[in-house]
Amino acid sequence: MYTLGIDIGSTSSKAVILRDGTELIVQKVVSLGTGTVGPSQVLSAVFEESGLSPDQIGYTVSTGYGRMNCAQADEQVSELSCHAKGIHFLLPDAQTVIDIGGQDAKALKISESGQLIAFQMNDKCAAGTGRFLDVMARVLNVDISELGELSQRSKKPVSISNTCTVFAESEVISQLSSNVPIEDIAAGIHNSVAKRVAGMALRLGRPTAPAMSGGVARNAGVVRAMERELGCPVLVHPLCQSAGALGAAILAWEKLKKEKVN
Numbered sequence: 543m544y545t546l547g548i549d550i551g552s553t554s555s556k557a558v559i560l561r562d563g564t565e566l567i568v569q570k571v572v573s574l575g576t577g578t579v580g581p582s583q584v585l586s587a588v589f590e591e592s593g594l595s596p597d598q599i600g601y602t603v604s605t606g607y608g609r610m611n612c613a614q615a616d617e618q619v620s621e622l623s624c625h626a627k628g629i630h631f632l633l634p635d636a637q638t639v640i641d642i643g644g645q646d647a648k649a650l651k652i653s654e655s656g657q658l659i660a661f662q663m664n665d666k667c668a669a670g671t672g673r674f675l676d677v678m679a680r681v682l683n684v685d686i687s688e689l690g691e692l693s694q695r696s697k698k699p700v701s702i703s704n705t706c707t708v709f710a711e712s713e714v715i716s717q718l719s720s721n722v723p724i725e726d727i728a729a730g731i732h733n734s735v736a737k738r739v740a741g742m743a744l745r746l747g748r749p750t751a752p753a754m755s756g757g758v759a760r761n762a763g764v765v766r767a768m769e770r771e772l773g774c775p776v777l778v779h780p781l782c783q784s785a786g787a788l789g790a791a792i793l794a795w796e797k798l799k800k801e802k803v804n
């Protein structure tokens with residue numbers, strides 16, 4: 543039996559199809575979020591690649607900021623539970639999940655079976671989110687996918703003193719005009735995000751076996767900076783950005799199984 547998970551985020555849409563809750567058939571990410579053609583594009587992409595048709599899907603769960611705007615979904619579930627489930631599937635040893643997306647950051651404490659136990663969240667301020675990094679990448683004239691590698695060449699990271707994204711942007715422009723090496727600015731930007739998010743995660747206690755999920759986990763510069771802030775290795779899976787959609791597909795499977803039993 544096939545289940546579908548779709549994560550409609552602020553900046554991207556992700557979809558995953560699973561067979562019997564365990565076998566990953568296909569996963570796709572489209573860099574367009576809620577209110578755009580992103581959700582329909584990502585659904586077309588997973589059906590095209592898998593060769594499945596929508597009527598072969600037994601149950602669909604949507605998650606993410608735009609989860610209510612998904613006509614195909616049988617049920618909507620919050621990102622918190624979906625990221626917990628998805629990361630537990632990808633990285634069973636993880637006990638803390640740090641999810642940094644396009645417009646918020648969350649830290650989750652999860653049980654040995656992948657259930658959410660506690661969480662902390664920042665959705666009030668762009669600092670410490672993907673949006674902050676996207677704005678800075680634009681100022682540096684670098685593609686977001688290259689920012690991580692660039693920062694790793696830094697020998698002397700700058701300190702970004704402003705936490706507000708707008709002021710930090712002016713600070714970066716001023717550093718650029720003072721000919722500060724771009725890799726040192728990139729490293730300073732990553733340190734600023736990691737410091738802010740690690741501070742939030744530490745409110746749940748010192749993390750054991752932390753993992754990162756969400757699109758920002760694809761940025762190796764932020765991951766290394768997070769490791770320095772937390773003082774321990776951080777687990778990252780190549781499918782980190784699809785963890786929410788994967789968790790949604792697993793929850794859809796659990797729902798189907800329950801319906802079969804009743």
Ligand code: ADP
Pocket residue numbers: 550551552553554555575606642643644645646671672673675676686687688690755756757758759760761783
């Ligand atoms: P949302 O679910 O809110 O749409 P995501 O979890 O998809 O957010 O994360 C989006 C963020 O991920 C972007 O704001 C960007 O900073 C980052 N990101 C996306 N793709 C990449 C990439 N290839 N390399 C590094 N960072 C990326």
